[in-house]
Amino acid sequence: MGCSAEEENGRGLKTTIIKRQVLFQARPCVTPERQPGICSAIARCPQLMLDINRLRRSVCMQNLIVLGVCCPLIQILPVPATPASTPSNSSTETTTTEPTTQASISNSSSQQLTNMDFLTGIIESPPLHYISYSKPDSIVGYKPPFDNQPFDGSSSNSDLAGTCGIGGRNARVVGGHESYPGQWPWMAALFIVTARGKEYWCGGSLIDSLHILTAAHCLSDRRGYKYNARQIVVRLGENHLLHSDGNGMQEFSVTSLRPHPQFQRNGFYNDIGLVKLARPVKFSDYIQPVCLPSSRSSKSMVGKMATVVGWGAMSYGSRGTGSMQQVSMPIWDNKDCDSRYYQPITGNFVCAGYNEGGKDACQGDSGSPLMVPNNSREWTVVGIVSFGTKCASPGYPGVYTRVSEYIDWIRQNTH
Numbered sequence: 332m333g334c335s336a337e338e339e340n341g342r343g344l345k346t347t348i349i350k351r352q353v354l355f356q357a358r359p360c361v362t363p364e365r366q367p368g369i370c371s372a373i374a375r376c377p378q379l380m381l382d383i384n385r386l387r388r389s390v391c392m393q394n395l396i397v398l399g400v401c402c403p404l405i406q407i408l409p410v411p412a413t414p415a416s417t418p419s420n421s422s423t424e425t426t427t428t429e430p431t432t433q434a435s436i437s438n439s440s441s442q443q444l445t446n447m448d449f450l451t452g453i454i455e456s457p458p459l460h461y462i463s464y465s466k467p468d469s470i471v472g473y474k475p476p477f478d479n480q481p482f483d484g485s486s487s488n489s490d491l492a493g494t495c496g497i498g499g500r501n502a503r504v505v506g507g508h509e510s511y512p513g514q515w516p517w518m519a520a521l522f523i524v525t526a527r528g529k530e531y532w533c534g535g536s537l538i539d540s541l542h543i544l545t546a547a548h549c550l551s552d553r554r555g556y557k558y559n560a561r562q563i564v565v566r567l568g569e570n571h572l573l574h575s576d577g578n579g580m581q582e583f584s585v586t587s588l589r590p591h592p593q594f595q596r597n598g599f600y601n602d603i604g605l606v607k608l609a610r611p612v613k614f615s616d617y618i619q620p621v622c623l624p625s626s627r628s629s630k631s632m633v634g635k636m637a638t639v640v641g642w643g644a645m646s647y648g649s650r651g652t653g654s655m656q657q658v659s660m661p662i663w664d665n666k667d668c669d670s671r672y673y674q675p676i677t678g679n680f681v682c683a684g685y686n687e688g689g690k691d692a693c694q695g696d697s698g699s700p701l702m703v704p705n706n707s708r709e710w711t712v713v714g715i716v717s718f719g720t721k722c723a724s725p726g727y728p729g730v731y732t733r734v735s736e737y738i739d740w741i742r743q744n745t746h
Contacts, residue, residue, distance in 0.1 A: 360401035363388040368401040376402030390597045496622035496709035510655040512570040512578045515640045517621035519543045520566045534641045534699030536621045536712050542745050543606040545698035546715050547590035550604045555596055560585045568617040573653035578617045583608040602717045602732045605744055622711040626738040632662045637683050637703050641696030660684050663728050671727050679736045681714045684728030701731045
């Protein structure tokens with residue numbers, strides 16, 4: 332997984348694609364009972380499995396990339412003896428007190444606690460893991476109904492540039508593959524500025540001439556400290572991060588970063604944020620805004636095909652290619668999505684993916700848009716990549732922030 336910007340500064344990172352690495356460090360915490368504890372893997376604190384409410388209240392961050400549980404010091408089990416490995420593609424060592432990957436998920440309802448797996452988050456940097464477990468076969472077999480009818484909800488920002496959500500020619504997606512220049516002209520790449528250059532950090536989407544919509548967790552480091560606006564640079568009109576497309580890419584400094592004031596890193600609730608550019612965008616065929624949904628639209632999207640776009644990894648554990656990727660997948664009913672995770676899936680989330688896996692957002696896609704088209708083929712951003720299992724794991728959809736729940740907040744902070 333990607334390291335934090337602070338860590339990479341000290342290691343001399345020179346490329347724009349972040350090195351993948353997982354760091355496990357013992358971090359102190361306070362339990363719901365106000366006892367001192369260590370934020371650790373669920374396998375080291377199995378007694379929490381006996382009380383689901385206590386388990387949910389005990390969720391903590393082991394570091395930027397791993398969610399854990401706050402286990403009382405007097406109850407924590409020893410670290411497994413499995414040695415940790417160092418990624419072959421990284422020159423830096425991996426400091427670990429636990430293996431980066433535990434036992435794989437089983438579809439059996441009799442799965443033992445020791446087979447609990449930390450399921451890797453969607454994003455490369457900042458990435459996350461969270462705790463999950465297998466459900467009975469009757470649930471795992473769920474397949475959302477397919478509905479290829481276009482989303483016909485009205486847009487709330489269609490007057491911003493005269494139009495919105497107009498992608499390049501044939502802006503349709505059949506399966507996961509590389510995007511071509513201008514296909515998704517609202518895509519924004521957020522970079523962290525370091526002493527050694529710019530490092531790709533997160534995705535985002537242009538919603539007007541001055542604002543980028545992204546995930547709140549993209550606007551802070553692994554400790555939860557908010558970045559300074561001077562640390563972020565935004566690129567628009569770029570299809571490939573490693574070389575110029577020759578399509579009039581525009582780069583912007585930033586004047587403000589605004590994560591949602593109620594964003595909770597433990598649980599990733601209200602995971603939405605805004606980035607304000609230092610100057611207005613010059614719209615072109617390669618740079619256009621995406622449409623926003625109407626405020627709290629009551630129209631169900633369950634079963635509709637949605638598209639996610641980003642510069643993330645092609646598969647779990649791999650590096651990003653630097654090229655923009657796209658994939659389409661069906662939207663799930665939140666009740667079915669909620670049945671897959673300890674993490675409660677509230678109405679502020681939207682889930683999408685194939686039950687059999689194989690297509691999903693992946694590391695590096697954090698903050699990128701989940702979109703649906705209307706009858707006029709105008710694309711609306713309905714979700715923001717937030718978290719999920721190891722990329723495209725069977726039975727586990729990706730989880731996105733539901734944008735329609737935050738339209739009022741977006742309007743208040745962009746006008």
